[in-house]
Amino acid sequence: MLHIDEELNRLREKLLEMWDLVDHQLNSGREAVMNADHELADRIIKLERKVNNYDIKIDRMCENFLALYTPVAVDLRAVLALLKINTNLERIGDTAESMAHFVKKLDRPFTPELVELTNMMVMYDQALAMFRDCRVALVQDDPKLAKEVIKLDKALNKIYRKSDRVITKYLQANSDQIPEALAIFSIIKKLERAGDQVTNMAEEIIFYREAKVVKHKRKKKKKDD
Amino acid sequence: MTKKHSKLEAINLDAYYGDFHALKGINIAMEEKAVTAFIGPSGCGKSTFLRTLNRMNDYIDGFRIEGQVLLDGRDIYAADVRVDELRKEVGMVFQKPNPFPKSIFENVVYGLKIQGIKDKNVLQEACEKSLQHAALWNEVKDKLDKSALALSGGQQQRLCIARALAIQPSVILMDEPASALDPISTAKIEDLIHELKKDYTIVIVTHNMQQAGRVSDHTAFFYMGELVEYSKTKTMFTSPKDTRTQNYITGRFG
Structure with a gap:
């Protein structure tokens, strides 16, 4: 194996380790949200420091790689993509942490009816699935899968867009549940953000494999419509 | 600077060509089984220093050194050191491939034959x-029986490396080993250096900064006979401490 490939692999493996850590945060976050589990929420919050250390380490590895190997073409795109994926991963970790903070404000699990109406857990599962598919796309160098991941974000956005109406309507009938409804709305907003961050990562995989810039393209098209 | 064993070390080394003070108070320890690169503008002393490491400058009129060069802790300029024995331990590869006008086989085993080894099996195996x-x-x-001169430049350079390896040195000095080669051959030599450092201590002089970045673990920057900065290559290429180093590696010199 070429020396430059060895270094790129080291970088990629480090990023995948971080990915697994953030996966653990998100996955635990699901349990914590469902059961209003404060202890689990605390553990998720604590993991943030570890994720931050990975972020710094990977930034540094990318800096070294650029300085020492002066990469071009696919190697250059790879390191640029890994650098941006790193930033987004770290933010997804932050998102998981924020959700854990909302959990810590709960004194009991959410009302099942409200969870059902808002589709919060459906959204959570969808976000988690996107996050995992995106990892597979990176491991398998699969831009097609990355494009599928981007499509999945639409479902998240749909739930998000509906949520304010659903929650307003619910609160009109259940005005005693304002704090709970606000917490759900906040988590939904965070999940929507996580979907965007996974989309950013998928776009970077496409850029790396196909040398195509796909970010901001869809939004433009929408405006044209 | 490193916890690993220092294979080669210069202590307060000064070198002169007559009145010209070519190396000024060099102190440096080179790590075993690692690649150390010397960089710096022409005339900075990096090649002179490389050549002091196996006493290649000894025969230059007016050349003299002060200070010490230690190989495994032993001064290679001590009176009892035999230069031919030293060069068995410290091999060298030059800028231009310089195979002998002999067969490939004869080139590789040349050093062994000079040592008096005649056994064909031993030579073939080596x-x-x-x-x-x-x-x-x-x-x-x-x-193997074809002339070494019929090989391409890149192949000739790898043949010269093979010739240096045949006498089983522990250190290999390389003086711009890829500067006369095309990019593909250069990449091969660089990957070879990366492989060789598992077994050998390698010291390389290069004008190509990217090459120093790609192949070396530590880099020493020389300027006007001084060792300006010596650090891990990744440190030097991301955050050099001395302004002169920064100006040199970013191409802003002078």
Whole structure:
């Protein structure tokens, strides 16, 4: 194996380790949200420091790689993509942490009816699935899968867009549940953000494999419509 | 600067060509089984320093040194050191491939024959092993009796590396080993250096900064006979401490 490939692999493996850590945060976050589990929420919050250390380490590895190997073409795109994926991963970790903070404000699990109406857990599962598919796309160098991941974000956005109406309507009938409804709305907003961050990562995989810039393209098209 | 064993070390080393003070108070320890690169503008002393490491400057009129060069802790300029023995331990590869006008086989085993080894099996085994180590075996195994001069430049340079390896040195000095080669051959030499450092201590002089970045673990920047900065290569290429180093590696010199 070429020396430059060895270094790129080291970088990629480090990023995948971080990915697994953030996966653990998100996955635990699901349990914590469902059961209003404060202890689990605390553990998720604590993991943030570890994720931050990975972020710094990977930034540094990318800096070294650029300085020492002066990469071009696919190697250059790879390191640029890994650098941006790193930033987004770290933010997804932050998102998981924020959700854990909302959990810590709960004194009991959410009302099942409200969870059902808002589709919060459906959204959570969808976000988690996107996050995992995106990892597979990176491991398998699969831009097609990355494009599928981007499509999945639409479902998240749909739930998000509906949520304010659903929650307003619910609160009109259940005005005693304002704090709970606000917490759900906040988590939904965070999940929507996580979907965007996974989309950013998928776009970077496409850029790396196909040398195509796909970010901001869809939004433009929408405006044209 | 490192916890690992220092294979080569210069202590308060000064070198002179007559009145010209070519190296000024050099102190440096080079790590075993690692690649140390010397960089710096022409005339900065990096090649002079490289050549003090196996006493290649000894025969230059008016050349003299003060201070010490230690190989495994032993001063190579001590009165009882035999230069031919030293060069068995510290091999060298030059800028331009310089194979002898002999067959590939004869080139590789040349040093061994000079040492008096005649056993054909021993020579053949050494030849194959060295060529394999130099990543050249597969390309030449069917034409070992052909002239070395018929090989391409890149192959000739790897042959010279094989010739240096055959006498089983522990240190290999390389003086711009890829500067006369095309990019593909250069990449092969660089990957070879990366492989060789598992078994050898390598010191390389290069004008190509990217090459220093790619192949070396530590880099020393020389300027006007001084060792300006010596650090891990990744430190030097991301955050050099001395302004002169920064100006040199970013191409803003002078």
